[in-house]
Amino acid sequence: MQEMAKGANIGLTALSEDAGAVIVSLSWSSASGDGDADVSVLLLDGSGKVRGDTDFYFYNHPAADDGSVQLLGKVPTENGSEDRISLDLTAIPSDVVTIVVAASQYGGARFGDLDDLRMAVTDRSGEALLGFSITDATVETAFIFGELYRRNDEWKFRAVGQGYETGLTGLATDFGITVVEDDESDEAAESDDAGTSTEADTGAEAGTSTGTGGRPALAPQAPPADSGAVALPAQATSSSDRVADGPTPPGGKPEPARRRGTRTAKKKVTLPKATKKSLAENDSWKPARLFPVPSYKSDREREVRATSVLLSVMAEVPEFGRRLTAGFGAPSGRMQTFTEVSLPHGDTPKRPDGVIRVERAGKLWTALVETKTNGNPLKSEQVQNYMDIAARRGYEAVITLSNDVALEGSPLVDVKTDGRRKHKVSLWHLSWAEVAHQAQLLIRHEGVGNAAHAWLLQELLHYLQHENSGCHGFQNMGPSWVPVRNGIDSETLCQGDPRAVEVVESWERLIRQVCLRLGGELGQKALPVQRAKRGTDPKSRRTELADRLCEEGKLAAELRVDGAQSILAITADLRTGKIRTSIDVPAPEGAYPLSVAKRLLRVLDEAPADLHVETLVEGRSGTRGTLERLRPEPGDLLPKDGAAITGFRLSLFKGMGGSRGGTESGFIRSIDEAVDRFYASVVAHVGQFEQRRTSRGRTAADASGAR
Numbered sequence: 001m002q003e004m005a006k007g008a009n010i011g012l013t014a015l016s017e018d019a020g021a022v023i024v025s026l027s028w029s030s031a032s033g034d035g036d037a038d039v040s041v042l043l044l045d046g047s048g049k050v051r052g053d054t055d056f057y058f059y060n061h062p063a064a065d066d067g068s069v070q071l072l073g074k075v076p077t078e079n080g081s082e083d084r085i086s087l088d089l090t091a092i093p094s095d096v097v098t099i100v101v102a103a104s105q106y107g108g109a110r111f112g113d114l115d116d117l118r119m120a121v122t123d124r125s126g127e128a129l130l131g132f133s134i135t136d137a138t139v140e141t142a143f144i145f146g147e148l149y150r151r152n153d154e155w156k157f158r159a160v161g162q163g164y165e166t167g168l169t170g171l172a173t174d175f176g177i178t179v180v181e182d183d184e185s186d187e188a189a190e191s192d193d194a195g196t197s198t199e200a201d202t203g204a205e206a207g208t209s210t211g212t213g214g215r216p217a218l219a220p221q222a223p224p225a226d227s228g229a230v231a232l233p234a235q236a237t238s239s240s241d242r243v244a245d246g247p248t249p250p251g252g253k254p255e256p257a258r259r260r261g262t263r264t265a266k267k268k269v270t271l272p273k274a275t276k277k278s279l280a281e282n283d284s285w286k287p288a289r290l291f292p293v294p295s296y297k298s299d300r301e302r303e304v305r306a307t308s309v310l311l312s313v314m315a316e317v318p319e320f321g322r323r324l325t326a327g328f329g330a331p332s333g334r335m336q337t338f339t340e341v342s343l344p345h346g347d348t349p350k351r352p353d354g355v356i357r358v359e360r361a362g363k364l365w366t367a368l369v370e371t372k373t374n375g376n377p378l379k380s381e382q383v384q385n386y387m388d389i390a391a392r393r394g395y396e397a398v399i400t401l402s403n404d405v406a407l408e409g410s411p412l413v414d415v416k417t418d419g420r421r422k423h424k425v426s427l428w429h430l431s432w433a434e435v436a437h438q439a440q441l442l443i444r445h446e447g448v449g450n451a452a453h454a455w456l457l458q459e460l461l462h463y464l465q466h467e468n469s470g471c472h473g474f475q476n477m478g479p480s481w482v483p484v485r486n487g488i489d490s491e492t493l494c495q496g497d498p499r500a501v502e503v504v505e506s507w508e509r510l511i512r513q514v515c516l517r518l519g520g521e522l523g524q525k526a527l528p529v530q531r532a533k534r535g536t537d538p539k540s541r542r543t544e545l546a547d548r549l550c551e552e553g554k555l556a557a558e559l560r561v562d563g564a565q566s567i568l569a570i571t572a573d574l575r576t577g578k579i580r581t582s583i584d585v586p587a588p589e590g591a592y593p594l595s596v597a598k599r600l601l602r603v604l605d606e607a608p609a610d611l612h613v614e615t616l617v618e619g620r621s622g623t624r625g626t627l628e629r630l631r632p633e634p635g636d637l638l639p640k641d642g643a644a645i646t647g648f649r650l651s652l653f654k655g656m657g658g659s660r661g662g663t664e665s666g667f668i669r670s671i672d673e674a675v676d677r678f679y680a681s682v683v684a685h686v687g688q689f690e691q692r693r694t695s696r697g698r699t700a701a702d703a704s705g706a707r
Helices: 165-173 182-193 196-201 299-316 318-328 380-393 433-447 451-465 481-490 497-522 537-552 593-603 667-706
Strands: 002-004 009-010 021-029 038-045 068-074 079-090 100-103 117-124 129-136 143-152 152-165 336-338 354-360 363-371 397-404 426-431 524-531 553-561 569-572 578-586 613-616 621-627 645-653
Touching: 021 100, 021 143, 038 079, 038 165, 068 318, 068 524, 079 100, 079 318, 100 165, 117 143, 129 143, 129 152, 143 165, 152 165, 152 621, 182 553, 299 336, 299 354, 299 363, 299 451, 318 336, 318 426, 318 433, 318 451, 354 524, 363 380, 380 397, 397 433, 426 433, 433 451, 433 497, 481 497, 481 537, 497 524, 497 537, 497 553, 497 569, 497 667, 537 553, 569 667, 578 667, 593 645, 645 667
Parallel strands: 002 129, 363 397, 397 426
Antiparallel strands: 009 152, 021 079, 021 117, 038 100, 068 079, 100 143, 117 129, 143 152, 336 354, 354 363, 524 553, 553 569, 569 578, 578 645, 613 621, 613 645
């Protein structure tokens, strides 16, 4: 891999023979676990400006219609997160000469608060081509990491590292995007709210944003007759800057900010969560399904049917097929899928479960697919055979698909690559939970091209979630789970036991899946927070966690939902058999303690009576009690010694299941239920308290600045 210095440039063809499509990754880490940023891409013509609003790609406009640019979203890394962008350079319009890759922060955050700022570029096979690290970030709220540009029909990369203190607004303005002033945007939002509530509720229009956590609710629009404006509220860079978010309804989720002008993005179709009233006479009548799920006689039947169902929907719904394959280096183009294809391999032909082919400009991209359902593990020998076949036939990838979740530093299968072969084949893995996550994001939140495509995805999602499909995602804590639990219960489990490491890996897979499921429900990115020393490798980190499990008998994890201010903590105490879900909510500064306590209890009016509320004071815990006891007497939350309150810890407890996860009382199901209950009954409502706290803090700061 070529390591780049600031200002340096290099041609991509000098690094790879297959640089027609690349994956650009922007990564960062934070010791506190609360740092994050949003990526953006701008396409510039020869004048150094965008040709129009649709050349600006960000969280409200994540993909080009031709697939040339697609924001693939965040993935967790050992010390932070990584945002990936798929660029099909062969599909970039000929009048685009520069592709700018940038990132921005919101809510007053600065890039100097993040560590390990880095950009990397890989080719379609996943081989790293170049890397560029930014080490001089301070107060910037937006950064251009790098740019790809054309020179003599060749794409080159330049390491830029240019920062902006004016956030995404300043960056966008520099490249020809006119920013609508805040007061005009607010006026438009108010006028639109009166007549467009139905559309806002169903999420029918593309580009609609919730703007939570102070994130700007950007929305590309068609320019008015006399300008090329995009509604882009300014970042909060001074006391006079404001973010134009919509009003906050009960539940803590701000309404989308409405903007003037016709949107350039075509309308998308989503399905409302509320189901239509059934015409059946009684509950015994079952609706006809496109993909019925009868009682299968064998796992092989499940695998064949699941593969065929998935691949057929991928080929028919372009947004879905592109979403699943773009991260694997597939170009944008016409997709066809096949099942049960016989391919020669020695004396005995091999039959992969499926084949995906994408055609663009007369060139074919091909991936072999190996599927497992019902918790069956992938077999290294089988995958190795497909890697060898793909290499000999010039195919680009092998994709494995199972209920398991891949972890960094812990491969699901071991395969060997023949370095003497000039043609490279990449190996990728998908979990069924990821497939369901992407389908849910499209039909519930982001939208697809037409109603028929939305219905197809709905039928696919119903199939995947059916108890007989075998596509339920990670569902077994592994053979070491029961011995480790017994060892903790009898206090015979010793540090250094390899079975504890296996349990830690299973726990990490479970948390990744919880994030996928929660993110799909909310329409927001959810990622695990991993606090580790910089440079710690995955094996060492998991060994340390395993030793802690042996000593304390607890498995712990933290989740961050994009836009939320608090981190959700999950602790499974294997000694007591209890699962604890909790968040810490900071208290506003300068407010009367009793008023703060009363407001918190009002916000939690619909929370469960057994919710534990604990007062946090500097350096220690304060008073605590359940909502049932505290509601009549909010003053009981105040410290007896008059110490200043720094925040509150809200916790729910639930008993954990005893099995590996395959039954109703299973541990995995218990974790899912605990997170669902806590998020729906507590976290969704606490947003009102947090927003009031943020508003008070900003007002106090502005007043201080005025003085």
